[in-house]
Amino acid sequence: MDRLRRALIEGLAACEVFLLLALTLLLLWLAGPAAAQLPGDAPRYLPQLQHELAAAWPDVAPRAWVPALIEQESLWRVNATLRTAREHGCGFGQFTRAYDAGGRIRFDALAEMRALDPGLAGWSWADCARPEYQLRAVVVKLRMHDRQCQPLMHENRQVKACAAAMYNGGAGSVAKRVRSCSLVAGCDPGTWFGHLDHQCPQSRERAAGYAESFCEINSKYPARVEARMPKYMETMR
Known part of the structure; x- marks a missing residue:
């Protein structure tokens, strides 16, 4: 009887481990991009x-x-x-405004992009x-x-x-x-x-x-x- 009881307990413990592993894998799958950090x-x-x-x-x-x-x-x-002495970049794509030695703007990426795509017409350095x-x-x-x-x-x-x-x-x-x-x-x-x-x-x-x-x-x-x-x-x- 003791042997049967011990076998049942060990079987239940194995099932618990299996269920915990299965639940962990399910949660990782559901996490999607979060799991990829x-x-x-x-x-x-x-x-x-x-x-x-x-x-x-x-x-x-x-x-x-x-x-x-x-x-x-x-x-x-x-x-x-x-921000460096020669340029200022912002946002996801780090679009930049570059300066010459006198502090004058020599390149403006936002102006370049507005010219390329009408959908960017409202973009300014105020909301870069x-x-x-x-x-x-x-x-x-x-x-x-x-x-x-x-x-x-x-x-x-x-x-x-x-x-x-x-x-x-x-x-x-x-x-x-x-x-x-x-x-x-x-x-x-x-x-x-x-x-x-x-x-x-x-x-x-x-x-x-x-x-x-x-x-x-x-x-x-x-x-x-x-x-x-x-x-x-x-x-x-």
Whole structure:
């Protein structure tokens, strides 16, 4: 009898462990994006990003590349701000206003984006971090750079790397890399990784207010975006 009672108790304990494990797995599945530990305000605003992609760039691939780039820019913090002596950046996409040595504005990203998309007509520096403008502008700007890179690069991964580098350092910077690469034996101007990322038109001196030189930042930027993509693969399918 004692042996039977002990067997029953052990059986019930095993069932409890099984049920607890099953419940844990169910809760993790239901948690979805939260289980992936998405950064900052990503869980709240990824649906808005999905909406902007559906409206302006439905065939982008891989879709996880776009939120990964936003993470690289701002860690998905709505009010992320960059301030140095030479520029002011704000919001998810860190759109910037740059200044010359005399403090005069030499570049205004918001003005550039308003000219590209009528839907951004109301965007101003007074509300530069406004999420719906930021997300729309990121999609529009990346789509533009993707189209600029398509004739230059061999395949989609290299196109996305090229577009990310343009987003970070400007189209002119990538064009200089392509020209420089074309003059170097063994360098393929249609490939970013291992080729264009080794060409560097920007300053190699550490920039004031930054941990690296602009050369290093721009060269490493596409790979850093790629490294952030896996956590968005499921969410952005």
